[in-house]
Amino acid sequence: MSARILVVDDNPLNVKLLAAKLAHDYYIVSMAENGLQALEKTAAEKPDIILLDVMMPEMDGFEACRQLKANPATKHIPVVMVTALSDVADRVRGLEAGADDFLTKPINDVALMARVRSLLRLKMIMDEWRSRETTSNQFSLPSPGEDADLAVYAGGHIVLLEDSAAERKMIVNTLSSVGVRATFAGTITEAVTIAKTGDCDLVMVSLDLRGEDGLQICPQLRTQDTTRQLPILLLASEGDIPRVAKGLDLGANDYLLRPLDANELLARVRTQLRQKRHYERLRANYEQSLTLALVDPLTGAFNRRYLEAHLPKLIARCRSADKPLSVLLIDADHFKQVNDTHGHAVGDVVLREVVNRTMLGLRPFDLVARIGGEEFVVVMPETDIKAALAIGERLRERIAATPIGMPGKNVTVPITVSIGATSMMTENQDNYQMILERADAGLYQAKNNGRNRVAVA
Numbered sequence: 434m435s436a437r438i439l440v441v442d443d444n445p446l447n448v449k450l451l452a453a454k455l456a457h458d459y460y461i462v463s464m465a466e467n468g469l470q471a472l473e474k475t476a477a478e479k480p481d482i483i484l485l486d487v488m489m490p491e492m493d494g495f496e497a498c499r500q501l502k503a504n505p506a507t508k509h510i511p512v513v514m515v516t517a518l519s520d521v522a523d524r525v526r527g528l529e530a531g532a533d534d535f536l537t538k539p540i541n542d543v544a545l546m547a548r549v550r551s552l553l554r555l556k557m558i559m560d561e562w563r564s565r566e567t568t569s570n571q572f573s574l575p576s577p578g579e580d581a582d583l584a585v586y587a588g589g590h591i592v593l594l595e596d597s598a599a600e601r602k603m604i605v606n607t608l609s610s611v612g613v614r615a616t617f618a619g620t621i622t623e624a625v626t627i628a629k630t631g632d633c634d635l636v637m638v639s640l641d642l643r644g645e646d647g648l649q650i651c652p653q654l655r656t657q658d659t660t661r662q663l664p665i666l667l668l669a670s671e672g673d674i675p676r677v678a679k680g681l682d683l684g685a686n687d688y689l690l691r692p693l694d695a696n697e698l699l700a701r702v703r704t705q706l707r708q709k710r711h712y713e714r715l716r717a718n719y720e721q722s723l724t725l726a727l728v729d730p731l732t733g734a735f736n737r738r739y740l741e742a743h744l745p746k747l748i749a750r751c752r753s754a755d756k757p758l759s760v761l762l763i764d765a766d767h768f769k770q771v772n773d774t775h776g777h778a779v780g781d782v783v784l785r786e787v788v789n790r791t792m793l794g795l796r797p798f799d800l801v802a803r804i805g806g807e808e809f810v811v812v813m814p815e816t817d818i819k820a821a822l823a824i825g826e827r828l829r830e831r832i833a834a835t836p837i838g839m840p841g842k843n844v845t846v847p848i849t850v851s852i853g854a855t856s857m858m859t860e861n862q863d864n865y866q867m868i869l870e871r872a873d874a875g876l877y878q879a880k881n882n883g884r885n886r887v888a889v890a
Contacts, residue, residue, distance in 0.1 A: 435756060435815075436481035436553050437461045441471040441497070442515070443489045447538075451484060451515075454542060460549070461755075468492030472500060475507050481754075482552055487516035487527070495530045502531030509559060511552040515540060521694040528700035534687070547678035551686070555708075557815070558662070561798035562715040564746055585707045589613035594624045594638040594647065595668060600693060604637070607695045608702065621650045628660045635705050639668040640676055648676065651683035661797070662712055664705040668693070729803040731781055732788040740802035740810055744865040747800070747814055748857060758814050758857040759821035762872035763791065763828070765807040766849045766884045775846060779839055783846055786837045794828050810869070818856040818889065825852045825887040833885060849885035851876055 438460050442448045452462040463478055465471040467489045475483065483501070487494035494514055501507045514527040517538045524535040534548055591608060593615050595601050605615045618624035621638075628636055636654065638647045647667070654660040667680050667688040677688045686708075687701055727739035735743075751758040765771075765787055772780040784807060791811065792801055800812040811828075813821060829850055836845035853875025857863050874890030882888065 435459055435461065436549075437463065437478065437754065438549070439463050439465060439471065439474055439478065439480040439483045441465045441468070441483065441489070441494070442486040443467055444486075447486070451540075454545070455549075458546060468494065468497030468500075471497050475501060475510065479507075479753075480510060481556060482549060483510055483512045484515050485512055485532070487514055487523070495526060498527065498530040498532050509556070509563065511556055513548060513552070521697055525694070525696045525700045528697070528704060533704065541674050541678075543678040544674050547681040551681040551684075554684075555686070558798055559712065559715070560750075561814075562712065564750070565743070566715055566718055567746070585703055585710060586611045586613050589634050589702075589706050590632055591615045591635045591637055591702070592618055592624050592627050592633050594618045594621065594636070594642065594650070596639060596641065596643050600639075600668070600691075603693060603695070604698065607698050611699060613702065613706075621645055621647070621653065624650060625653045625657075625660070628654060628663055629657060631659055633660075633663060634709055635664045635666060635702065637666045637668060640673050640680070641668075641670065648680050648683060651680055651685055655684040662709075664709055666701060666705060732785050732803050732809075734788050734792075734809060735800060735802035737802065737804045740800070740804060740812075741865070743800065744812055744868075747812060748863065748865060748868070751814055751857065756815045757817040758812070758868075759816040759818055760813070760855055760868050760872045761811040761821060761825050761828070761887075762853040762869070762876045763787075763809045763811065763850050764852075764876055764880070766851055766880075768807040768848075771846060771848070775839075775844065779844070779846060782839055783837050783848055787832055787848065787850065790831050791828055794824070794831050810872070816856075818854065821854050821856060822887060822889065825854050828852070829885065829887055851879040851884045852887040853877070853879055854887055854889050 438455055440448050440451045440462055443466050448464050452464065455462050463474060463480065465474045469492050471483065471485065485494045485498060494516065498512050498514065501510065501512060511533045512531065513534045513536060514532045515536050515538065527535040533552060536545060591613060593601060593604060595604065601617060608615050616627060618627060624636060624638065627633060636650065638650050640647045651665060654663055654665060665685040667677055667685050669677050669688050670691050686705055689698060689701055727735055729736045748758060765784065768780065771783055788801060788809060791809065795811065798814065802810045804810055813824065829852055833849045836847040838845050853872045855868055855871035855875055857868060871890050875888045878890055879886045879888035
């Protein structure tokens with residue numbers, strides 16, 4: 434996953450070392466020497482992540498972070514404060530300024546890279562939801578406005594998995610002082626069960642559990658629709674940094690090192706609750722405002738109107754970040770025969786299931802739109818043509834593998850699809866019509882070659 438990272442430090446040696454580490458993992462790195470330069474470069478370049486030193490002339494990192502988070506144009510860019518300061522009070526100050534994490538020097542390379550990957554995944558999802566909200570506003574649909582931060586703790590419910598009775602008591606007492614309810618879970622299975630009810634805002638899990646590996650909770654939560662975006666906060670010791678890094682790669686959002694400090698605990702919990710509230714607001718607004726105007730009522734996919742409004746934005750975003758974008762054009766084979774043989778009601782069930790199987794094989798930020806009777810477009814940001822072909826083949830196999838059953842009837846309908854694939858041409862000014870025309874040419878080729886296949890024009 435490529436990204437543009439801004440490194441801010443007044444020490445040229447520190448900048449060069451960090452830039453070299455990041456460039457080794459193929460990140461695009463730009464540099465600033467102080468807080469004022471950081472604000473200017475952020476406004477001009479819109480980096481994906483900012484690594485921000487604290488002790489700098491003219492404007493320190495705390496003030497730079499506050500100004501970045503106060504600006505609507507930059508407030509959603511993740512900021513990691515990197516400093517020699519190791520006092521808990523400094524970490525809390527950084528988190529309260531809006532930082533997403535606080536790493537101390539000398540930097541642990543494993544922890545740094547894991548944190549960068551974790552924040553990039555989160556930013557990609559949140560950018561897509563904000564982009565969808567912008568599209569809904571383009572159609573004069575209502576937006577409830579920005580999140581209120583005053584009541585971020587209000588009604589919060591945290592599931593806690595921690596063997597130490599002393600630490601459980603400290604966490605519960607600290608959270609209850611700000612109105613956050615904590616429920617203790619004795620096992621990972623119990624914690625997952627509580628989380629799946631939907632009555633949960635954050636899961637805190639220790640990496641020092643007796644008889645269980647706390648990291649096992651990450652894949653269990655991330656593979657469930659109801660808990661896929663639920664924040665996970667790891668409780669770890671200083672020597673657990675390699676496992677913390679693994680946890681971040683598995684989908685954990687943040688971590689807290691022992692000995693636990695009440696103020697840092699509250700600051701990190703507040704950050705995660707605020708992020709969750711923001712995600713929920715974006716998603717609720719999207720679901721409420723787009724359903725009637727921009728979603729196909731039969732299949733639940735987006736409609737052509739939404740695609741034509743949103744695809745140009747995705748193209749512009751990927752082009753400005755020098756990232757690929759691919760499109761699949763999917764057509765149900767011999768669909769007219771399905772309608773003629775079984776009737777339009779059966780045809781509707783078939784179309785819904787084709788879209789359902791397609792969506793289950795994609796990422797949360799990929800886009801599926803119905804543009805015709807049995808034609809669908811899949812738009813995949815940050816996906817090159819090689820990956821798009823592999824995804825198209827997987828979708829084709831998924832759809833063809835099992836005939837579609839009819840509810841309440843002893844009838845199954847086999848169905849296959851033909852798929853045309855293409856990618857955005859970065860060397861020219863591709864627009865969305867040109868991309869769709871190439872995908873259509875690929876679809877035409879797939880059909881001419883016998884259907885039930887994927888082709889590139």
